[in-house]
Amino acid sequence: MNLKGKCIVITGASGGIGKEIAEKAADKGACVVLLARSIDKLETIKLELNSKYGNSAFAYQLDVADPGQIQSVFSEIFAAVGEIDILVNNAGFGLFSHAHEADLQVTKAMFDVNVIGLIGCTQMVLPSMIKRKSGHIINVASQAGKIATPKSSVYSATKFAVLGYSNSLRLELSEHNVYVTTVNPGPIETNFFNIADEQGTYVKSMKRFMLKPDFVAGKVVDAMMTNKREINLPGWMNLGGIFYTLFPRTFEALGQKAFFKK
Template sequence: MKNKTVLITGASSGIGLHFSHKFAQAGHNVVLVARSEDKLLSLATELEGNYNIKAHVIKADLAEMGASRVIYEQVTSNDIEVDILINNAGFGLFGEFEQTEIEKEVEMIQVNITALTELSKYFGKEMVNRKNGQILNVASTAAFQPGPLMAVYYATKAYVLSLSEALANEWEEHGVQVMALCPGATKTGFSDTAQLQESKLFQSGVMTVEEVVEEAYKQMAHQKKAVIIPGFKNRMLAGSIRFMPRKMVTKIVRKVQERI
């Protein structure tokens, strides 16, 4: 992959931040999208100085309706052609469904599902017309099963996985590769936002952001897999779920989600 332009949502931290460095280091221009303009401007300066690439900054809150359209219009008005779209922005929420805040869950659906779908539509149509492009949607191993104590989050990631696999099939003949990245527990700010640090899941071992991004980048270069699951343990767990009764899987997930 050379001389591409990569748009990354949630670019100011975690997986998005490391994707920004990874693509810039490889010589690609980047379009950085996040809520914090100060962080984005600092990151853009760093990337341009270190890697001699062009970094564009778009401040946007994907929890707001219409934000995706604004991003698309800003990109097109600047005559930027997005070759690779990384739909990374997303967040979770821990707690029993009747106790969690519906406002937060509606925002989660807006970010994890609606904004991701809109951005895939806007930039995907252009890629199909050009007969070239890549879209990486960040899902999770949560996509493979129901998730008691994080019911809405798990459901949003199941949507991301299903959409990505369907689009991978539809757009393959048009030269556009669509992939779902499904990391397991990963050491990022996400776990703090979702209040997961005390859960058995995160106490049992996590991958680093660098490991996740490195595996995803390698698989994107090979352009073979529609579903990328970093880590041998994560791949084994995701595969074994297919052979277990759903009720049993749900109970197991509940156990590992509970706080110690």
């Protein structure tokens, strides 16, 4: 799909795959709108993109956990750029802990960012997309939304929620020619694990299997404005998810040792 002139809004764009998606989309001629809590980082990225590609890049500070901010910031975006063609809901965080040790405040924060914030941003762009019968919602979920593992109970719950919401939304929007894609990656080599894996044990055991942000971002940008249902990475992990769905007890028995490496 030719992205030239398309307006793409990306949450969690201050680093990781969000930043990489912005760069790859700008390289294809898209107007990119960068959203994150860290406005200093966003401004730096915006200047780099405008200097490198000569495209229109915008940056707005947004905490997706704040519904009031979502409303006001998206109003500013519409006033500045007009219609939004693609929304990439990338903002999210996780924290590995045993279920009985999970802090309820952190649990609420995780749902506020990973689920409620995603829904809030999506609701802001849907009316216009439905009216125009054109648009694309891309929700970054996780393989953790397909395979639940120890010490990921809350994080997995948020990603299962994202997949459920996306699947329902896809059906609702099918008659309006608005696409919904979920991105379900395994572990990615980003600063996500600075918070999620405080002990560093998971990163140490999984480092050789970690995906590169650039690779994941490329797959996401290639799928823009196409009716792709899911992007599952890496392929072998997705096969594990299929096996898990069909034979959950067997999968858990065989994978138990690996699951407890967090």
